[in-house]
Structure formats: C-alpha cells, structure tokens
Amino acid sequence: xxxxxxxxxxxxxxxxxxxxxxxxKLGFGLxxxxxxxxxxxxxxxxxxxxxxxxxxxxxxxxxxPDVEIVAELVGGTTVAAEIVEAALDAGKSVVTxxxxxxxxxxPELWQRAEARGAALAMEASVCGGIPIHAVLREGIAGDRxxxxxxxxxxxxxxxxxxxxxRGASFGDVLAxxxxxxxAEADPAADVDGYDARSKLVLLTALAxxxxxxxxxxxxxxxxxxxxxxxxxxxxxGSTIRLLCAARRDAGGLFVSVRPSLLxxxxxxxxxxxAYNAVWVRGAFGADTFYYGRGAGPLPTGVAVVSDLMxxxxxxxxxxxxxxPPFAARTxxxxxxxxxxxxxxxWYLRFRIKDRPGIIRDLSTxxxxxxxxxxxxxxLPEQDKQDLPFVITLEAAPEAAVRAALEExxxxxxxxxxxxxxxxxxxx
Amino acid sequence: xxxxxxxxxxxxxxxxxxxxxxxxKLGFGLxxxxxxxxxxxxxxxxxxxxxxxxxxxxxxxxxxPDVEIVAELVGGTTVAAEIVEAALDAGKSVVTxxxxxxxxxxPELWQRAEARGAALAMEASVCGGIPIHAVLREGIAGDRxxxxxxxxxxxxxxxxxxxxxRGASFGDVLAxxxxxxxAEADPAADVDGYDARSKLVLLTALAxxxxxxxxxxxxxxxxxxxxxxxxxxxxxGSTIRLLCAARRDAGGLFVSVRPSLLxxxxxxxxxxxAYNAVWVRGAFGADTFYYGRGAGPLPTGVAVVSDLMxxxxxxxxxxxxxxPPFAARTxxxxxxxxxxxxxxxWYLRFRIKDRPGIIRDLSTxxxxxxxxxxxxxxLPEQDKQDLPFVITLEAAPEAAVRAALEExxxxxxxxxxxxxxxxxxxx
Numbered sequence: 103x104x105x106x107x108x109x110x111x112x113x114x115x116x117x118x119x120x121x122x123x124x125x126x127k128l129g130f131g132l133x134x135x136x137x138x139x140x141x142x143x144x145x146x147x148x149x150x151x152x153x154x155x156x157x158x159x160x161x162x163x164x165x166x167p168d169v170e171i172v173a174e175l176v177g178g179t180t181v182a183a184e185i186v187e188a189a190l191d192a193g194k195s196v197v198t199x200x201x202x203x204x205x206x207x208x209p210e211l212w213q214r215a216e217a218r219g220a221a222l223a224m225e226a227s228v229c230g231g232i233p234i235h236a237v238l239r240e241g242i243a244g245d246r247x248x249x250x251x252x253x254x255x256x257x258x259x260x261x262x263x264x265x266x267x268r269g270a271s272f273g274d275v276l277a278x279x280x281x282x283x284x285a286e287a288d289p290a291a292d293v294d295g296y297d298a299r300s301k302l303v304l305l306t307a308l309a310x311x312x313x314x315x316x317x318x319x320x321x322x323x324x325x326x327x328x329x330x331x332x333x334x335x336x337x338x339g340s341t342i343r344l345l346c347a348a349r350r351d352a353g354g355l356f357v358s359v360r361p362s363l364l365x366x367x368x369x370x371x372x373x374x375x376a377y378n379a380v381w382v383r384g385a386f387g388a389d390t391f392y393y394g395r396g397a398g399p400l401p402t403g404v405a406v407v408s409d410l411m412x413x414x415x416x417x418x419x420x421x422x423x424x425x426p427p428f429a430a431r432t433x434x435x436x437x438x439x440x441x442x443x444x445x446x447x448w449y450l451r452f453r454i455k456d457r458p459g460i461i462r463d464l465s466t467x468x469x470x471x472x473x474x475x476x477x478x479x480x481l482p483e484q485d486k487q488d489l490p491f492v493i494t495l496e497a498a499p500e501a502a503v504r505a506a507l508e509e510x511x512x513x514x515x516x517x518x519x520x521x522x523x524x525x526x527x528x529x
Numbered sequence: 530x531x532x533x534x535x536x537x538x539x540x541x542x543x544x545x546x547x548x549x550x551x552x553x554k555l556g557f558g559l560x561x562x563x564x565x566x567x568x569x570x571x572x573x574x575x576x577x578x579x580x581x582x583x584x585x586x587x588x589x590x591x592x593x594p595d596v597e598i599v600a601e602l603v604g605g606t607t608v609a610a611e612i613v614e615a616a617l618d619a620g621k622s623v624v625t626x627x628x629x630x631x632x633x634x635x636p637e638l639w640q641r642a643e644a645r646g647a648a649l650a651m652e653a654s655v656c657g658g659i660p661i662h663a664v665l666r667e668g669i670a671g672d673r674x675x676x677x678x679x680x681x682x683x684x685x686x687x688x689x690x691x692x693x694x695r696g697a698s699f700g701d702v703l704a705x706x707x708x709x710x711x712a713e714a715d716p717a718a719d720v721d722g723y724d725a726r727s728k729l730v731l732l733t734a735l736a737x738x739x740x741x742x743x744x745x746x747x748x749x750x751x752x753x754x755x756x757x758x759x760x761x762x763x764x765x766g767s768t769i770r771l772l773c774a775a776r777r778d779a780g781g782l783f784v785s786v787r788p789s790l791l792x793x794x795x796x797x798x799x800x801x802x803a804y805n806a807v808w809v810r811g812a813f814g815a816d817t818f819y820y821g822r823g824a825g826p827l828p829t830g831v832a833v834v835s836d837l838m839x840x841x842x843x844x845x846x847x848x849x850x851x852x853p854p855f856a857a858r859t860x861x862x863x864x865x866x867x868x869x870x871x872x873x874x875w876y877l878r879f880r881i882k883d884r885p886g887i888i889r890d891l892s893t894x895x896x897x898x899x900x901x902x903x904x905x906x907x908l909p910e911q912d913k914q915d916l917p918f919v920i921t922l923e924a925a926p927e928a929a930v931r932a933a934l935e936e937x938x939x940x941x942x943x944x945x946x947x948x949x950x951x952x953x954x955x956x
Contacts, residue, residue, distance in 0.1 A: 127738075233667070244543055311855060328917075331948070338921065338952075356865060371799070387828040394816065407672075412670070436740060438781065449761070494765065521753050523790055
C-alpha cells in the first residue's frame, strides 16, 4: 500500500477490522506486506496489521518479493503514474483510487497491464461510495447503455439542497459550507462543474467505451441558481440539480454538465445533501439507479478493499478465481433473532366508536407495558361511529407492543383490532 | 439455453441484438449452441441466432459437446433441479434465473459446482432488474453489511403507491391491478408478503452469508393499509411501504417483511410503482441504495446475459478472465456531438425592469427562431424594478435557444442575461 492519507488510512482500517469477513468471503486472507508514506513514523497502523516493510521509498514496496498487488493511493498524476507503471512492469497488479490518473491515462495503463499479465482495478476512482464500476462492468454488462445521468459532485448538491430547503442565496450557503469545511476555500472545481465533469468523462468511458477530452464537455456551474428558481421549478413540479448527462444519439453522444430541471416525482430528485447518484438507461433492461456517498475515507476504502479482493481472486488459478454467488463460500444455517426483542418506534392506527375516556384506557394499557406515547393524531371530520385515529409510540420492544395490542383489541369500543406498523426512521 | 418462456425469450433477443457490444466487452463472442423448450416449433428464434440444436429434450442440450454453459430458465424446482445437477455433474457451468430453486437449494448447488470445477451464477434470481448480486459479491465486497432494507415486490408497491396517490381503497386498487394484469388472480404471494419474503431470504444469504428458513421470517402483508393511513403518515412526514428488513444485532439478525413508515425525505420513500429497491448499510462504507425494475423479460434477460458473460470469462485462462475496467477492451477516442443539436425543453428565467410589451418582445424573438413557448410563470409580489419571471419552452434545438438568448440579453429591460436550464423530463 503506497500512500497513507485519507483513503489509505480508511483502507488500512478496513483491512484490519474486517479481516475475518474478508477471509470468509474469499476463502483466503489478504496480507498487508508493505506500506509506504512520505513520513511513515507519523502514522499509527491499526492493530492487527504488521507489515514486513514500512518505508518512505515506494520503489521498495514495488520491489518486495511478497507483494502481489500494489494499491496506489497517493493521488496526483506524476509520482502516481511512475508507481503504477513500475508495478505493472514488474508484473504486479494494481488497485488505484486515482481519478485524475485514470481519466488522463486509464486506457493506456490498462493495456500495459494486459501486456504484462497483470490486473488493474479502479472502483475507487469515481463515486467512491457507489460500486458503479462493478455494476457497469459486470452487473449490467449484458445491456447496451443508452443514457447515463449523474449527480456527481456532493458539495454542489449540498449547496443546491440548502438553497432549495432554506431559501438562502447561493453566496450565503457557499460561505456557510466553507465555514463548516464542506466546501473548499477555492470552490471552483465543485461549484463550476469541473469535478463533476471529470467524473462524467470517466463514467462515459466505463459505460460507452469511449474516451472524451474533458474540455469537450459543455459545462456550467450552479453560481446563478437562486431560491426563486427553486420556487418556479416547484410550480413546474420540478427541482434543480447539477446534472451530468451522456446520451447516445444517432452517430454519437450528447454530453453535458449543468443545472437542470428534474421532475420531483423521479427518484433522482430525491438525492439531497452531499450524496452522489448515477442513473443508467439500458437499451434492453429498464432504468436502474445507484446512490451513495461520493467520497470519504471509509466509503472509498471499501471500494479499494473490494478491488483488492477481486484482483486477489483473479490472480489465483481456477476455480479459486470463480466468484461465489453468496457472501461466504459456505453458508451458516441461522435462526433470526426473536422479533419480539427488536426495539422500534411504532405507529398504531385504531378504528373506534368514539366515547369519552378512550385515550385514558389506551394509555393505561401502554403504561402498564412500560411503553411511552410519542403523539396522538386525529384528522378532522371523521365518522364518530367508526373513527380512525393514530397513536405513535416511542421506541419499545415489539413483544411489549404486541402484548399491549392484544389487550387493546379486546376493548369494547374497537371496531377492528388496531393496525400496528413499525416506524423506520433511519432507512 | 433451456426454457424459452418470458425470461428465455428476453435473453435470446439480447444475445441476438446485442452481440456486437457483448463481443466488444468480452474480447470474444457468445454463441447459442442449443436451445430447448417443451414445444420448440412454437418459438421463432431472433434473427442472427442459428443454434446447432433445437430440441424438446433438455438432456441433449446438457450433453452437447459444444455447450460450456447451461442457462436454466425453466423455473420451478423439480425439472430445474435435475437440469442444474446434470449440467454441473457434466462439469458444465450454470446460469440460473430461478428464485425458488436458489432459495431452496442454492448453497448446496454452489458446493456441487465447486466440487466439479464449474461456475454457478444467479444474478437474475432476485430483483432481476437490479444488479444486486454484482454489488454485494464484488462492488462492496470489502464491507461488512450491517443492515439491508428492500422494497422487493413490485405489485404491492404499485398498489401502495396507488392508494397513496389516489386515495383509493386497497380492494379497489387491487381489483383494478388485476384487471390491468399487474396483479395475479390469486394475489396472495404479492400482497401478503410471501414473494418479498423469499427474496429477502435470498438477499440475506448474499449479504450476510446465512441461510434462513422462509417460515422463520415475521411477515405481514398490505391488505389492511388504507388511504387514512397514508393521511396520518403524511402528518408524520412519512409514507408507507412494504419494507423487507434484515439488520445485524449482537448475536444475530432481526428480519421482517411488513408495511412500515418511512420518512418522506429518504430516497427509499421515492420508490413508486412497480419498482424494486435495495438499501444497504455497511459497517465501513456509508449507506448505498439500488433501484430498478424487479422483473420483466428484458431486465431479467440483461441479468442472465451479464452472468453468461462473467462465467464465459471465468472459464478462460488468465489473463482472459481478468475483468477489464472499461466497457471495452480498447476505448475509442470520441468527440461529443455538438450540443447545439440536442433537442430539449427549456426553462428560461429572466430578471427584468417591468414595462408593457415584454412578453411580446421576447415571444417575437422566440418565434423568429422557430421556438414555441410552453408556459409563462410569474410569482406574485415581486419587485417591479427587478422582476424575476419564467418562460418554459417546448423542445427545441439548443443552438436555436442560445441564439434567441443572445438577442434577448441585449434588450434594454434585462437586469442580467437570462438563465437557461434544460428540462430533463425523462430522468
């Protein structure tokens, strides 16, 4: 592993903390043989990792005889390119998280890898938190992509969402995002669309097999979008997102990066805050949509580790390189935990014949089971002889809720047994 | 290929129509050697396919010396199991779309495949239109799944969405869905949660590496959900979906299939109509979300063809089995099409000093460029000296819109040049 910055650090902690799961999925373990950073003494390695070599000279990592796969996590395009080339030339496989390098020289490096019999993997290089490489390369490989849309820059999506939700101006939201560390002091790459553009160029290579020059992509940022635009968009049943688009037409691709109106009812319009999303339309399969964090040490680290696992498998002879269909090579038979123990907030909807004292009777039963009421809701103008109303509960074990419900169902004013639905706040 | 029903038919048309793209991605082509159906004469094979063998005896397909991969697309668990076992025992790899068979005997069949040195792939067996196998098996393999939530039954999600949007009763919506062919005459598997439950059991095997008995999953359907529940849910900032949940807790998994309240602001709440979605929470990566058609001949066919491609690659020696990072083994350099030719509807937002005749002046310019106005919007109580208002355009070539915008920007009443955003209706 070369580079112990954010992504390198995230990757190492996953390799350390998730080693049992990784070995269970692969049928063998991954060993960190050598790590390199400019100042190795500055990094405390996670417990459980004991590399044979800790160095500030990346050439020693590449040359180490036990190293089969080199993870290039230094970023940039100069030293990183040297590392990747040296590793491939030594017949070693490479995993990289380097968007710039892949955008600039990806296809050439892949050909170099093929010529040397090595593998080159780059899941982490674009949309770190979304496994879009695996999807395009394998999951829907049988399709022919007709169009690809993306929300590919988390910072600009965060800013647009704040303008939308709070009615604040672009300048105010940007200043606040900078204060909170969500936006860079120089925000141009994010808010003027250049970061999104380089990701679109990469996704276009993945999805359509073509290489575009970033400068050939019509690109427009979000600086001019104001709360009034969201107000008008809403009148049109729409919202505004910085949309990256690539669509196949007779004879070629239209590509663009620019703020666009999207219907509120589409799943894409629901992408809020610092998230990324990719929408793919295939010629055969229907539309599919992928959503997750765009970056971050751990989401990107997951992509690096997943690539390491895949390449490690590919380096082994058949049938070890065959990918098992399940999470583990053998499955454990399991019983689910008794659902009664699960603690959730609840929605209880009653249909009752109205009379005084109903809330008192129900709350007495709930209190006896040690369950707290969160809210009581009643819509106006309902039929008093068959009155629907709702009690929401604070988080409580399901067994207690069920026991209370059974007692409630027996009450003489119930038109039917209460309907009980769990409330999943965190999905 | 054994079985020429819906999925078999979809698979064959993709293999025929997408053969060039498939060969470009793989570096070699896929050949349909033999097809089998109960009544082969009843099926017209797509042009371009000329199997050496067309038969009603599946044993001939398995025995054919040129067959390397058997696609089992007959469904059910009796003949299908015989086919898969016979193929694996003959050392041939198998691709299956058979949810029931995989749920019942998946792990055992995978072990049989391993013992025979064959591959077994089953992307199409659950959520046909979402490449969730590829995601769990490879894309986020490095993570440890902590929780998985799904909307896994398109019919029940369609019914819930209709109740939500139209305020119709469950019974009315179901009857209509049956009339339209969206729901079966016996809707129990869909509306009582059993279909979703068997999918959850499969996803639990994929994500957690455990095997659950379907009967061990607490399951509740949607028959009792009424428009009043959606009204109350809305008061709580929520909606209702038939949620499949599996979450890891100390010592085990909680699993359930039942209608649940979800916050409207989550991406999961935006899953409407006959779509499926899976939400995965990893211990390391942040949440990711996957969305697409749950079934259908072509979406499921894409999954089958993608599996065929992967297995075909895995059957070849290194480095052919290495998965290329891009859509093609070599990339074409390409220029995007001139964006001016792209035809889209547009949103134009103006800031003007108000005076009579403004719409006339603007519409005159638009008419000269052969552009039609769709709507004019103006919010009340705006500053007359800096009045923001909007014109939406019907679909027009971007070059014409840009030319009109340039003329408009020169008009004396403009406070700033108009803001122009494309409207992406179909994303």
